[in-house]
Amino acid sequence: MAVKSQEERSIANEDDILDVRNSVKRVTALLNFSLVNQTKIISAASELARNTLEHGKGGKSIIQLVTEPERIGIRLIFEDTGPGIPDLARALEDGYSTGRGMGLGLGGAKRLMDDFDIESKENEGTRVTVTKWTEKN
Amino acid sequence: MTRETAVPLHEMISGAKEEILTEWIKNQLSDKSRSKGVPEASLRNSSSEFIRLFEEAITKGNVDDIEKPEWEEMRHMLAELSATRASQGSTPSDTAKFIFSLKEPLFARLTPEKGQGNTEASAAVWQLSLLLDKLGLYTAETFQRTREAIIRRQQKEMLEMSTPVIKVWDGVVAVPLIGTLDSARTQIVMETLLQKIVDTGSRIAILDITGVPTVDTQTAQHLMKTVSATRLMGAECIISGIRPQIAQTIVHLGIDINDIVTKATMADAIKEALARGGWSFERHLESV
Amino acid sequence: MDRIPILKIGDVLLVTIQVDFHDRIAIALLEDLSEKIVDNSAKGVLIDISALEMVDSFMGRILGNISKTAKLLDCHCVLVGMQPAIAITITELGITLPGIYTALTAEDGMKLLTDMVKSKTNGKTSAKKQEAKWR
Known part of the structure; x- marks a missing residue:
């Protein structure tokens, strides 16, 4: 997998979530994702950005355009240096929430994207990486 | 590895490029099992193109890994060749054979230069042989990938057709x-x-x-x-x-x-x- | 600060969400709407989200809260014009918006609201039954 381009955005307040969403939207449109997939990716980005803000006490997002021989995709990385997630398995369950959402953030984002990866260390931070692929055209 | 031969591989080839090419084309044309779908002109073209890119790539020194950027042009050419050949009715093994058939004229040219039994020559033969195998297999892989892409597209079309609202x-x-x-x-x-x-x-x-x-x-x-x-x-x-x-x-x-x-x-x-x-x-x- | 305008048409309050629906605007809408329902003794709220490009779980929760708040204030709430892409996405996310009434278009939504309000005031059929017809 090769990274063609990337942009970084800090997530420090609610307006930044909107900025992340808009950047993601631009990249998905560029990659010719279908409207449904665009909506899925933007929603996943919004969920994860909100997690970074609320649970990670702020952090940054990296939006990447990635390629493989047969496919092209968007990869989103959300990083924070917050308290970390003590119980990962539980955090991925639906309905588990410590914030203002519906507790669907992590599990939901996982379902909306193709690849999902999470690393978290207590008191060090959390890093979530998600990717959605589309065929090259 | 034995990459540090006294005379670099590319020099052995560049000296005799024309000879190798002529013999390679001759061999290919005389091959009875050759697919008739490929016109002679395009065979000549792709052969000389292949030799040119091959020399270029090995001149840059990398003879082990065809995934490296030095080989990008070559990979591109092979991908195109594999697609054209497929559309002309060649099987993937025909296309791979095209590359493997370069071994004969190439090695024939290498051995006399160094003399029979020369260890340097056999090392070079071994290296080139591996390299050509990789390139040949690459065409087969590309062929397969093209096929898979077609299958995926058809599957998608079928899915769409099978859900009339x-x-x-x-x-x-x-x-x-x-x-x-x-x-x-x-x-x-x-x-x-x-x-x-x-x-x-x-x-x-x-x-x-x-x-x-x-x-x-x-x-x-x-x-x-x-x-x-x-x-x-x-x-x-x-x-x-x-x-x-x-x-x-x-x-x-x-x-x-x-x-x-x-x-x-x-x-x-x-x-x-x-x-x-x-x-x-x-x-x-x-x-x- | 940006606020979403709330229009009053008879017994019904009409809200069209067109701006980038971010967190603060969403919370402001919930507050404004609750006040307007009481001020105007509104019997119905129609929220048009046809221009919305996405709904995440936070917005889902706000929409749910609007509906619940309205219900406590004796007012029906109908969500209209959800785009297919959003419906698919939030289903995948796991948002079901229980208890929220939905309609395809503003026109359908208005009719649904009028029916619900009418059946309630007439007292003949309970609103519940009327709703059941469409649920």
């Missing part, structure tokens, strides 16, 4: 589902169904699963997702054609069936849909 009445649309309902299929069904609901302004959608062979947890969940997405849009979903075994499976799976409307047959579903829309029918026996 029919407008059965003003405000009523129906999808007869046939075949296994996996998650990719459900996505397409959902997308086409919801779009049709918007386009026709339909309040009722009928999902007929008479043609769905089995229902497992996954399928049932997919069905439920379709029902709730339809509802979020402001339309109602009726599931029809639930066969006895499937009904039992659904109960067994413990899925919440309280807010699903079901009907035994598509006809019943249509009747129900029309009744909700305020339509009523009367049969005039005298006109039959």
Whole structure:
């Protein structure tokens, strides 16, 4: 997998979530994702950005355009240096929430994207990486 | 490794490029099993192009890994060659053979230069042989990938064709589902169904699963997702054609069936849909 | 600060969400709407989200809260014009918006609201039954 381009955005307040969403939207449109997939990716980005803000006490997002021989995709990385997630398995369950959402953030984002990866260390931070692929055209 | 030969590989080749090329082309043309689909001119072209790129790439020093950027042009050329050859009716092994057949003239040229039994020469032969094998296999791989892309595209087209959304009445649309309902299929069904609901302004959608062979947890969940997405849009979903075994499976799976409307047959579903829309029918026996 | 305008048409309050629906605007809408329902003794709220490009779980929760708040204030709430892409996405996310009434178009939604309000004032059929007809 090769990274063609990337942009970084800090997530420090609610307006930044909107900025992340808009950047993601631009990249998905560029990659010719279908409207449904665009909506899925933007929603996943919004969920994860909100997690970074609320649970990670702020952090940054990296939006990447990635390629493989047969496919092209968007990869989103959300990083924070917050308290970390003590119980990962539980955090991925639906309905588990410590914030203002519906507790669907992590599990939901996982379902909306193709690849999902999470690393978290207590008191060090959390890093979530998600990717959605589309065929090259 | 033995990459540090006294005379670099590319120098051995560049000196005799024309000779190698002529002999290679001659060999290829005289090969009885050669695919007749490939015109002589294009064979000549691709042969000389191959030698040119081959020399260029090995001059840069890397003779082990064809994934490296030095080989990019070569890979590109091979991908194109593999595609053209395939469209001319060559099999992937024909195309690979094209590359393997370079070994004969190439090695013939290397050995006398160094003398029989020379270790340097055999090391060079070994290296070049590995390299050509890799390139040959690369064409086969590309061929396969092209095929897979075609298959994927056809699968997608088939999926789209297999989910016709029919407008059965003003405000009523129906999808007869046939075949296994996996998650990719459900996505397409959902997308086409919801779009049709918007386009026709339909309040009722009928999902007929008479043609769905089995229902497992996954399928049932997919069905439920379709029902709730339809509802979020402001339309109602009726599931029809639930066969006895499937009904039992659904109960067994413990899925919440309280807010699903079901009907035994598509006809019943249509009747129900029309009744909700305020339509009523009367049969005039005298006109039959 | 941006606020979403709330229009009053008879007994019904009409809200069209067109701006980028971010967190603060969403919370402001919930507050404004609750006040307007009481001020105007509104019987119905129609929220048009046809221009919305996405709904995440936070917005889902706000929409749910609007509906619940309205209900406590004796007012029906109907969500209209959800785009297919959003319906699919939030279903996948796991948002079901229980208890929220939905309609395809603003026109359908208005009719649904009028029916619900009428049946309530007439007292003939309970609102619940009327709703059941469409649920």
